[in-house]
Structure formats: C-alpha cells, structure tokens
Amino acid sequence: MISTPLHIEEKQTALRNDAEPIIEVTHLQKAFGSNEVLKDFNLKVFPAENVVVMGKSGIGKTVLIKCIIGLIKPDAGTLRVFGEDILVMKQKELDDLRMRIGFVFQSSALYDSMTIRENLEFPLRRKHHITVKINIEEKVREVLRNVGLEHTIDLMPSELSGGMRKRIGIARSLVLDPEIVLYDEPTTGLDPITSGEITDLILDVQKKYNTASIIITHDVELAKRVSSHIVFLSDGIAYAEGKYEDIIKIEDPIVKPFFVR
Amino acid sequence: MTTGNSHKDTLISKGIDDFFLESSELARFTVRIFREAFRPPYEFKEVLRQCYKLSTSSLPLVSITGFILGLVLVMQSRPTLVEFGAGSYLPAMSAISIIREMGPFVTALICAGKIASGITAELGSMKVTEQIDAMEVSGTNPFKYLVATRIIATTLMVPVLTVYADVISLLGAFIGSNTKDTINLGFFFTRVFESLHFTDILPAFIKTFFFGFAIGLVGCTKGYYSKKGTEGVGQATNVSVVVAMLSVIVIDMIVTQISGLLGYL
Ligand SMILES: Nc1ncnc2c1ncn2[C@@H]1O[C@H](COP(=O)(O)OP(=O)(O)OP(=O)(O)O)[C@@H](O)[C@H]1O
C-alpha cells in the first residue's frame, strides 16, 4: 500500500530542475528481511542546497543517507553522487569519493580510544598520509574553533557531554573540507541554545564552503532556518516535498504533527 | 519418546550446522585477509602499534605463568626421576617438555584468553557504536586497518611471547631444581642445550605462528560480526575465548600428528 506523493509545488520543482544535481537518488529500494524500509524513494540535491529530510522515527532516514555514502547496499535503484554511480564503484574510487563527503553520525561515533585531537587528525592523516604535508595541527584547531570546543583538544570523548560529542562529530566531518555534508539529526537531544548554535554552524559551513547538505532532523526551528527544500519520508517514499513555507501548510495527518507544537 | 528423539536430532544437526557455519565464516574471513593484507597501502605503523600493545598487555601474565610452569614441572617430576635413579636427567626432561609442548601451548592458551577476548571486545564495541562505519566513511578500509593489522600482529607476537615464556620457564625450572640440590646456572643450561635438537625446536616454533594466526582470526571475526547491542558484544567476547582456545588445542593436535608423520617426534 503505497500512498501517492503530495506534489505540492510543481513550478518550484521545475526551477530546481535547471541545474545538474549533485546527489541523485532514483527508485531506491531497501528491505531488511520482511521489513521494507525504502520502497521507491527519489531525491535530488542540487549544488549549494540544504535538503532537510523529515519523518517519523524508524522510518528509514538513517538507512537512506547510509545508502548514499555506500555503508548500506540498496536492493534496487540508482545512486549518483557528483554525477557518478556509486553502486558500480571500485573500493578505491568509493574511498576517494567518501573523502569529499562529510558524514555526521546520529550517535557521533567518535573513536573512543583516541583523544579529540586524534579523532580529528584521523581523516586528515588517512587522506594525506603519503601525498601532501599540510598543517594538521592548524586545521584541527580551526575546525574545533568553528564548533567552539578548542579547549577540549586533549580530552577523551568519554570526558565530554552528549552535546559536545555531537559538535566534535560535526567538526570531524568538516575537517576534510567536504563538498557534501550529510547530517544525521545534528540537534536531537540538545538544548535550544546549543541547537541554535549548531544551526548557525550548519549555515556558516554552507556559506563558507558552498557545500550541499542533507540534514535529517525533527527540529522545526532548524528546518525553518536552513532548508532550501524539505523532503518528507514516509512509507518508503518521498511522501511530500517542497519549500518550508509550503510544507507547513499541508493539512495531512502524517505531515502536520511535525509542525504543530 | 519420538519427540525426545527428534529433539535430540535437531539439537545435533543444529550443532553440526553451527560448526559448518562457523568454519565457513572463518574461511571466508581468512581469504579476505590474505587478499587485503597484501595490497598497498600497507599499515606498517598500525601493525607496530598493535604488536606493542598486544605484547605489553600479556607480558605480565605470560611471565608469571611461564615461571611457575617451569618451577612446578621440576618439583613434580623430580621425585619420580630420582626414584628411577634418573635425577640427572631433570634439566633435559624439563627442557624438552617446556620447549616442545608446555611453553607454546600454555602461552597460546593465555593469549587466547587475553588477546582474543580483548580484540573481540574492542572491535565489537567499535562496531556497535558505529566507529567502524565512521572509519569507512573517512575513506579507510576498516578490514585492512583494524582486522588485518591485528591478525598480523598476533601472528608475529605469539611466537615472540612463546620464546620469552620458554626462557622464563627454563629459569623457573632452574630455580625449582635448586630447591633440592644445588646446581649452577651454567651447568643447568649446558644440559638443557645438549638435550635439545633442532627437531625439538622447529615444529614447536612453527606451530606458534599458527596459534597466533588463529587467535587473531577468531578474535577479529567474532568482534567484526558481533551483534548489535552491548549484550551482543559480551556474548561475542565469550564465544571468542572458547573458539580461540579450541582452535589452539586442535592446531596443537594436528601439528603433533604431522610432525610425528615427518619423523620429528
Ligand atoms: N542494519 C540493519 N538491520 C536490520 N534492520 C535495520 C538495520 N538498520 C535499520 N534497520 C531498520 O530499518 C528501519 C529504519 O531505520 P532507520 O535507522 O533508518 O530509522 P530512522 O528514520 O533513522 O529513525 P530515527 O529517527 O529513530 O533515527 C528500522 O525499522 C530499523 O529496524
């Protein structure tokens, strides 16, 4: 039983279609056993765009972005990133592609046997370990300053609070100057002030490096401030999509509850 | 009656299934390790770090066990040897049993308990907290960086630890001999080296590499494929120790059979 997507904004979609998408997901399917998580999911992300993905818990948002970075192999469909089909890529090509993408894990996923400094150095050392000699220390301090946590540089992840870990997770994904950033619930579980700061950070990053991002969130404030486009994931499909102003007007039992408070 | 029987049948067939599943999982893992480990970029630094970590963490345990092993062995066998008027064979006898069997076997069992469980717990919790995924998205092949390096490290370090345990154990044997009669160190070791042949040392040394490989392999497989949740990690760690110890015992038996066939016994 697949519900029909609500196409609310035809002319706007036409407008977005002008450029070449930087991420293009078509007819994506993924099931875990009998649990069909994604059924026929389509998504386009254009350069310098912030696409917000919303949807109920357990609906498959994390599965979606893990497919995009190649951590989960979909059952069917195509996935093009920077115009290249990632499903047919060799390991080496996939690794090179991944270095151009920042991924912020829902659980932060900091390396708990390493200090914050080593956590941030890890991607840098992996990328540059033979080729370029860049100033690693300087870069690490710069991204830490961006998230306002320069003083934690020599601490272990276990010594940080949940919110701080989240910010370090964001810092780590930005350390390679990615062209795409995928954020998995960057503000969930944080107080409004910290959430606001992270929202500022996401906007800053987008402006400074002109990145495209997918942001998974339930945070209406975040969605309102950063989204150029919102996609509502439900029942394995892009159930509704459009600009924030249009999405909030939808009178639909699945979409509406996210925006009334 | 019949239900009881069929229940037993299913239990047995399940056991057999599990065994083959386990073996095929280990075999697939082994193939992948050989494929990955010999392809650049090589993770020399990480291998060295793992070697250092593994050896320092098990050194105290190996030292104490090795020492006591030698000491007790001599104290236990001495009365019997003396009874047969063969007291002077004590150094030779202890050397042969330590170098051929006790040293490698006990060291491998200790490493199975200490190293395999450590690796499983570490990789398992990294898996559960998505740290392995995080490595993968920063363009690092976790199989190479985490798994291959650890297996190389155990394969190299278990033999080193065994040699060390052998030496400590012989020292223990020397001190054990000295509790009843006075015998000087030079004389003791002269007798030890006189009694040892190349054919005693070589098979015993070669099998330690297999022990090391098995311990690393089991530790990594169990950790890498551990189920979600902290309970899954605990369970995996438990199974890892059991399987690692069993592998050591089976390898020991096979190597002994083969060296017997080759005339090394
Ligand atoms: N590795 C996996 N194996 C089996 N099932 C999985 C796996 N990963 C996710 N699922 C299932 O896929 C569904 C979607 O999970 P997902 O993590 O994408 O949810 P989500 O939308 O991110 O939810 P939340 O907002 O709570 O994070 C869930 O039903 C989950 O049980």
Ligand SMILES: [Mg+2]
């Ligand atoms: Mg999620």
